[in-house]
Amino acid sequence: MIKPASEWTEDDVLSLPVEDDKLERKGSRMLDLTVPGVNESDVKNELAKQLSAFANMGGGRILYGVTDDGQIDNGGISSVIKGGRSPKDWLESVIPTLTDYEITGVNVYSISGQNPSSRIQKGRSVYVVDVPDSERAPHQSKRDFLYYVRLGSSSRPASHKMIEDIRNRAIHPNLNVVRSEVRGVHVQKVPHTLKARVEVGVRLTLKNVGRVKANNACISVEPGILRIQPFDLPLVLKNRVEPGGVFWELLFPVYPDMEFAHDLTCQLGVEKRLMPPGGSTAFLCYEGTDKELNDATVRWRIFADSAPPKSGSFQLVSPTLIASIQDGMIVRGTS
Numbered sequence: 001m002i003k004p005a006s007e008w009t010e011d012d013v014l015s016l017p018v019e020d021d022k023l024e025r026k027g028s029r030m031l032d033l034t035v036p037g038v039n040e041s042d043v044k045n046e047l048a049k050q051l052s053a054f055a056n057m058g059g060g061r062i063l064y065g066v067t068d069d070g071q072i073d074n075g076g077i078s079s080v081i082k083g084g085r086s087p088k089d090w091l092e093s094v095i096p097t098l099t100d101y102e103i104t105g106v107n108v109y110s111i112s113g114q115n116p117s118s119r120i121q122k123g124r125s126v127y128v129v130d131v132p133d134s135e136r137a138p139h140q141s142k143r144d145f146l147y148y149v150r151l152g153s154s155s156r157p158a159s160h161k162m163i164e165d166i167r168n169r170a171i172h173p174n175l176n177v178v179r180s181e182v183r184g185v186h187v188q189k190v191p192h193t194l195k196a197r198v199e200v201g202v203r204l205t206l207k208n209v210g211r212v213k214a215n216n217a218c219i220s221v222e223p224g225i226l227r228i229q230p231f232d233l234p235l236v237l238k239n240r241v242e243p244g245g246v247f248w249e250l251l252f253p254v255y256p257d258m259e260f261a262h263d264l265t266c267q268l269g270v271e272k273r274l275m276p277p278g279g280s281t282a283f284l285c286y287e288g289t290d291k292e293l294n295d296a297t298v299r300w301r302i303f304a305d306s307a308p309p310k311s312g313s314f315q316l317v318s319p320t321l322i323a324s325i326q327d328g329m330i331v332r333g334t335s
Contacts, residue, residue: 005061005109005130010120013066013111019153022060024050028074031064031091031127033081035074040082047091047129048098048141053148053155054131055103055139056166058174058209060150065126076113076124086110087127095129099139105132133209138166165308172307174210175217175254177300179203180314183263185321187328194272195287196329199265200316204300207259214254214304220247221264222299254304266298266316270325284322293317293325 003012019025029038030046047062054060064087065077081087091108107130113120120126138158140147147158149166158166184201208214222245246264254260269287284293299313 005128008111008128010111010113010118013126014070016070021150021152024062025066025068026062026064027067028065028077031087032077034078044094044098045143048143049148049155051099051103051131052139052141053150055134056137057150059131059133062129072119075121076126079123079125091129098142100142101136101139103134103139138163169210173208173212173214173304175206175208175214175302175304176310177204177312178207179205182321185324187325189329196270198268198270198325201263201265203261203263205259205261208254208256211256217250217254217304218247220245220301293322
């Protein structure tokens with residue numbers, strides 16, 4: 001679980017996942033007004049856009065002084081950027097002026113280097129703007145008079161329908177999958193073949209990120225090329241299997257800010273192909289197909305009371321998972 005932004009260190013910054021609907025990285029030139037060519041108006045335009053997007057979509061963090069691939073940019077941002085003021089002071093003074101309505105509860109944190117090997121240079125820092133979910137949404141940028149939303153790792157102008165959905169969201173529960181984690185891999189090699197049966201344990205964490213209790217909620221998982229192993233937790237879940245997916249119904253209400261973790265098992269058949277046939281170069285694919293083992297996604301949908309259904313997906317296969325499967329298919333030094 002990611003720590004609160006107020007507790008982040010340089011190590012935390014460097015270990016953050018890729019940009020998503022809760023995290024936006026910005027290089028030094030997007031805040032450091034001491035850098036030649038950096039325009040204060042451009043900085044405010046981009047900041048207003050990100051503030052509007054995150055506040056309209058449940059909150060998130062803007063991280064300044066870090067490149068898109070997660071590295072410290074230019075040693076960080078100068079500790080004094082305008083009129084003798086620190087970036088933190090400057091941000092805290094301009095943020096309330098950039099959106100309509102003003103977003104309340106925004107916090108700014110500075111992160112400095114703590115040892116000689118730090119990538120954050122002396123006299124420089126990385127800055128985090130922590131934007132909360134807002135009860136006053138939707139918020140409009142005062143710079144270009146547009147409303148923005150967070151879609152994946154991008155902040156984009158909102159359609160009229162999305163603005164109305166945001167305006168009305170206080171009347172519906174807002175359940176979402178906030179984390180998906182691979183919890184374990186079991187590989188059973190098929191004797192005398194280049195095939196294996198693989199089970200991947202996955203934990204999905206649901207959270208009511210809205211302000212209304214969900215009395216009745218259901219999540220469906222559509223496995224695609226995989227198979228999902230359903231199971232019940234007494235007094236908590238009941239399931240049913242239908243063509244194309246598995247449905248779990250929660251047997252308890254989900255209150256605002258309440259999280260619920262659910263484990264499931266994804267099953268897949270894997271085989272090793274040699275290229276060219278009989279050659280020495282091998283790759284893993286799904287049994288009976290030519291699809292390489294690098295693009296498996298699991299799709300989900302959430303239904304909660306009268307709220308519009310939500311949908312999304314998570315990537316099941318990673319280099320670490322492929323390596324685990326390869327290790328499990330090796331017996332006595334041969335595959």
